[in-house]
Amino acid sequence: MEFSGLSGDVILGTLGQILPLIVGIIIGIIALEVGMYLFLARVVKTKHALPFTLLAPAIIAITLFMVYPLIFNVLLAFSDLKRSTFPCYSPVALGACELDHLYGLDYAIKNFTDVFFRVRDGEILGWGRLLRTADSTFPVLLGRTVMWTVANVIFHFTIGMGLALIMNMKIRFKGIYRALIVIPWAIPGVIVGLTWKQEFHAQYGFVNVLIQALGGQAISWLDDPTAAFIAVVFVNIWLGVPFYMVMLLGGIQSIPGDYYEASEIDGANAWQRFNRITLPLLRPIIIPAITLDVIWTFNRLDIIFLITGGGPQESTNILVSALYNAAFGPAATQQLGFAAAFSIIIFLILFAFALVWITTSGGLKEIYDR
Amino acid sequence: MNSTAAAKPASRSSLSDEGYKQLRQYGAVALLVGGLILTVTNGMSWGYAIIGAWLGLLLWKPLHGILVFYSAISVYPVLRVISISLRPTDGLLSRSLDLIPPGATFNSFVELFTEEEFLRWVWNSLTITVAVSLIGIAISATGAYAFSRWRFPGRRPMLIFLLTTQMLPASMLLIPIFVIVAQLNLTNNVLGLVLAYTSTAVPFSIWILKGYYDTIPPDLEEAAMVDGCQRMEAFYKVILPLSTPALSIVFLFNFLAAWAEFLVAKVILQSNAVMTWSLGLNELIGTFNTDWGKYAAGSVLVTLPVLLLFMWQSKYLISGLTLGSVKG
Amino acid sequence: MSRSKTLLFALLFLLVLGAVSVSAQDSVNLVIWSQDGDANNVVLAEQFAVWAEAVAPGSTLEIVQKETEVLRNDVLTAGLAGSGLPDLILGPNDAIGVYEDAGLLMGLDELFDTSMYPYNLGAAQIGGVTYGVPTNAGNHLMLMYNKSLVAEAPQTWEDLIAAARAVEEANPDLQGFAYNLNEPFWFLPFVHGFGGTTYAEDGSMVLDSEAWVNAYQFVQDLKFVEEAVPEECDYACANDLFKEGSVAMILNGDWAIAEYLNVEQSPALGENLGVAPWPALANGERPKPFTAGKFISIPVTTADAQLEAAVSFVTWLTTDAAAVEAYAIGTGRLPAIAAVTVDPAVDPILAASNEALATGVGMPADPTLRCMWDSVRPNLEGVMSNSVTAADAAMEAQIAAEECLEG
The missing domain is CATH 3.40.190.10 (Periplasmic binding protein-like II)
Structure with missing residues (x-):
């Protein structure tokens, strides 16, 4: 009996794959933990045997799927992997390999400079194109990424804070509002992207239908570079507000009421109370939330990928979507060494930002120093 | 008592307050009636009535006006998807804003089940998601405990590294992850995806859980250990039960992330038998077919359960994420 | 002329025989990555079933549908990993150049009778070597x-x-x-x-x-x-x-x-x-x-029984008159072999398509x-x-x- 692709056999088949995995992993973890604990405690005799043991599974998982890919990418950035040299790096490809070495600093230098500059015969001719338009240079993309990130984070924060403040007042139907406002958070990104893409259609999307119903002019959301960028930013703001509202509301609710009572006696007005009590006390929530949001937004690919694909005229690309397009998109040139170098640069920018931000704001002290 | 509602202008001009309030009420009624009149005179286009009613509400109770507006923005696109899923096949592209389309039909839903392997997609996604959430939580709960309760060499770098993993661009991981999974021979198997998702979920889970454990006083475990419990026993008996909000948040996050993921799945899964719903629905409106009806029907079906789970958990969301971060 | 035909039949016979002898021991499970629409893939699956019943009962063909760019990327990524390539690739001819450049395709001149495809084989040839056989002509x-x-x-x-x-x-x-x-x-x-x-x-x-x-x-x-x-x-x-x-x-x-x-x-x-x-x-x-057609290529990793079955099936699919009738004509496309022609009286749509094809330029x-x-x-x-x-x-x-x- 089979219905809609699902039958008893299929169910048993998948369970046959999954259950042994779960059981295997549990047994494996226990065995590993016990073994490792005994080894560390009895043989190495470290007093940190227990914490290391507890961390081992996480470390293994992260090493396999995060550290290894990272190393893999660094290696790629030191390679000359492109279509014509593919046989050198692929274990199965036919054809002679014409490279005298597979990995080297010379390749890395070329890959990394290619991200920034157009070099010909050792001479820098200007900014290099990461995609195919004249505007697809590194500074332009970085600028747009910063704009995208800043716009998103500012709107996420202000709207989220506004809603959280309102929701913290004595107001009816709070539960209903909260449940409705978190909805965008719960909708899978694929569906959000593809649905909004359709709704930004110049003719059939509800955005233009509404604008026209209110007497406005239809906008070609996906054909006009500025409009398209506004559209993707809007969708990402829409997506991100619930996270802030939830975080900030939780924080505001845990501020003891006597703080406000005391300041009210001192004659502080609403703004002063917000500025002097709410904001400082929420700092431990705001700083990590903004840090995470900056990181996530900077790296958020799916919305742009699904709604505009980076177009029109490659004008809604941010760094990560340009990277995706350069490595996998229609304009992909299969220069994987270059793509790897590009991805490392993006990562380093974010890392440098995080480092500066975290040390200056001191906001993450809480997390690792407690 | 902790309400900032005291911020209302009442405190300053309490004399004119009553009259002011009444004036706003009259204004609200006038706007509502105006909207209704425009609706009737414009051939029953309810848009006017809705706008009138909302403006009235905004005047009468501004806070509710704002919240209703934002709730509408949050919900409307979802309602649109539901509406598209009910459209008949010859009216998929339509400029109508009706939530119940003319000639509404459940055909798209029926076709989704009979013409596509929708149930199989959902089943695959479900097994992957549940496995990821369970394994992820098991790994992170213990790892986070180690970070929270011990000072060991490499602790700080490791914590910073966990944050660093969040900075890796997704496209950077795609090729290497495929290479690993292909070498493990798991490209036509859900296991590869389970392993990849679990690993990517662990860092953030550890972060959240560690933050939560930190707010639980160590005295509690020590008390339990005095009672003859081993350290790990104390962890299972004292810490885990107390961390239910954070654990359920982590479960929810990992569930949601794995349920909705498609970039990695698209690269790794190379067999129809293990296709997840995100790939399946994506294909419905790919280059080859553009089946908006079935796509919308599928979207409704895969979103609603998660949505309900999320709304039901929205209370926990607040406490699980932030409890204890603000010290009064 | 007749001699080459006899030769061809002999070759086909041998191939079929070869496939039968394969199936005598085991059936095969083939995987094809297809950049083709749903409706066309359904016909492809039906045709495989016909072939399998006659030649290798119990064999299966898994058709994995992929969009143009996805297909290209996945072939290269799998090639880099060294595993995970399908047994067959079905797609437009312009990607063939990319795969060939990367050294991931098998030369097909020894495996197929290339003289069977008089119209558009050139679109899949690079440096005189054939890297794909056409399932149809057109794509215009x-x-x-x-x-x-x-x-x-x-x-x-x-x-x-x-x-x-x-x-x-x-x-x-x-x-x-x-x-x-x-x-x-x-x-x-x-x-x-x-x-x-x-x-x-x-x-x-x-x-x-x-x-x-x-x-x-x-x-x-x-x-x-x-x-x-x-x-x-x-x-x-x-x-x-x-x-x-x-x-x-x-x-x-x-x-x-x-x-x-x-x-x-x-x-x-x-x-x-x-x-x-x-x-x-x-x-x-x-x-x-631009005109060319859809082509089937064979990655370098396909070997042994898989390869034998793949060649046997593709040969049959693209040269057997009934199969071409079903898979090319049946999916509204034009045949790539001379043995099958379009009759304007029976099929005015295809005849018009043929007329449009004549106005094109090869890709x-x-x-x-x-x-x-x-x-x-x-x-x-x-x-x-x-x-x-x-x-x-x-x-x-x-x-x-x-x-x-x-x-």
Whole structure:
């Protein structure tokens, strides 16, 4: 009996794959933990045997799927992997390999400079194109990424804070509002992207239908570079507000009421109370939330990928979507060494930002120093 | 008592307050009636009535006006998807804003089940998601405990590294992850995806859980250990039960992330038998077919359960994420 | 002639025998990555079942559908990993150059009788080696119209614009004409119609000749002066509107014919579908679509029983008259072998498609063609949003292409 692709056999088949995995992993973890604990405690005799043991599974998982890919990418950035040299790096490809070495600093230098500059015969001719338009240079993309990130984070924060403040007042139907406002958070990104893409259609999307119903002019959301960028930013703001509202509301609710009572006696007005009590006390929530949001937004690919694909005229690309397009998109040139170098640069920018931000704001002290 | 509602202008001009309030009420009624009149005179286009009613509400109770507006923005696109899923096949592209389309039909839903392997997609996604959430939580709960309760060499770098993993661009991981999974021979198997998702979920889970454990006083475990419990026993008996909000948040996050993921799945899964719903629905409106009806029907079906789970958990969301971060 | 036929039959017989002897021991499970539509893949699966029953009972074919770019990337990624490549790849010919460059395809001259494919085999040959056998000829764009809205296919663009206006005047809810506006594949025919090419005679890429400028100007005017196309339209839009009867004329490829003839999938079409060559430009020339076909290639990792079965199946699929009848003709496409012909009396749609095919130009398998597609796309988008002039678009595309070719 089979219905809609699902039958008893299929169910048993998948369970046959999954259950042994779960059981295997549990047994494996226990065995590993016990073994490792005994080894560390009895043989190495470290007093940190227990914490290391507890961390081992996480470390293994992260090493396999995060550290290894990272190393893999660094290696790629030191390679000359492109279509014509593919046989050198692929274990199965036919054809002679014409490279005298597979990995080297010379390749890395070329890959990394290619991200920034157009070099010909050792001479820098200007900014290099990461995609195919004249505007697809590194500074332009970085600028747009910063704009995208800043716009998103500012709107996420202000709207989220506004809603959280309102929701913290004595107001009816709070539960209903909260449940409705978190909805965008719960909708899978694929569906959000593809649905909004359709709704930004110049003719059939509800955005233009509404604008026209209110007497406005239809906008070609996906054909006009500025409009398209506004559209993707809007969708990402829409997506991100619930996270802030939830975080900030939780924080505001845990501020003891006597703080406000005391300041009210001192004659502080609403703004002063917000500025002097709410904001400082929420700092431990705001700083990590903004840090995470900056990181996530900077790296958020799916919305742009699904709604505009980076177009029109490659004008809604941010760094990560340009990277995706350069490595996998229609304009992909299969220069994987270059793509790897590009991805490392993006990562380093974010890392440098995080480092500066975290040390200056001191906001993450809480997390690792407690 | 902790309400900032005291911020209302009442405190300053309490004399004119009553009259002011009444004036706003009259204004609200006038706007509502105006909207209704425009609706009737414009051939029953309810848009006017809705706008009138909302403006009235905004005047009468501004806070509710704002919240209703934002709730509408949050919900409307979802309602649109539901509406598209009910459209008949010859009216998929339509400029109508009706939530119940003319000639509404459940055909798209029926076709989704009979013409596509929708149930199989959902089943695959479900097994992957549940496995990821369970394994992820098991790994992170213990790892986070180690970070929270011990000072060991490499602790700080490791914590910073966990944050660093969040900075890796997704496209950077795609090729290497495929290479690993292909070498493990798991490209036509859900296991590869389970392993990849679990690993990517662990860092953030550890972060959240560690933050939560930190707010639980160590005295509690020590008390339990005095009672003859081993350290790990104390962890299972004292810490885990107390961390239910954070654990359920982590479960929810990992569930949601794995349920909705498609970039990695698209690269790794190379067999129809293990296709997840995100790939399946994506294909419905790919280059080859553009089946908006079935796509919308599928979207409704895969979103609603998660949505309900999320709304039901929205209370926990607040406490699980932030409890204890603000010290009064 | 007859000798070569005998030889061929002997070869086929041997192959079939070989496959049978394979199946005597085991059935095979093949995987094919297909850049083809659902409807066509269904027929492919049916054909495999026919082959399997006769030759290797119990065999299975898993068809994994992949879009153009996804297919290309996945083949390369799997090639890099060294495992995970399918047994067969079905796709357009322009990706073959990419795979061949990467060393991931098997030469097929020893495995197939290449003389069976007289029309378009060249589109899959690089350096004299064959890397794909055609399942059909064509893959070309043509004019498709809804006969209930437009009685006769317009012969010139002037006629087309007039016909589109007439449709829109008669019923303001309808569109007269629509196509995939921003996709270069739909734009290249105009370039060819104005006398342009991608490669100049010396082999260099020239994307800024007068013909290119004229073509950009033409599509820009079509949208902004004549207002003959919708404000925004991609493949999905044109396809959906056409299927539900909301647009009278579109430009689309042979791969869509089967879907349009199926009344269940296309309620407004079926009998009403009309197919014709592109209308002529003012210079009297018809825009010339790129032509090639869909090709099946074999990755280097396919071996042993898998390879034997794959060759046997593909040989049968592409050369057996009944199979070609079912898989090419049955999916609304044109045969790539001489033994099967289209009868205009039986199949007027395919005959018209054949007529449109004759107006096309062959698409090269050269991997540098990608540089043209990628350089034209953003500039075409600029032209179609009226933010770039035709001359600037051509100039920019040329610069981009040169940078792309530099690597």
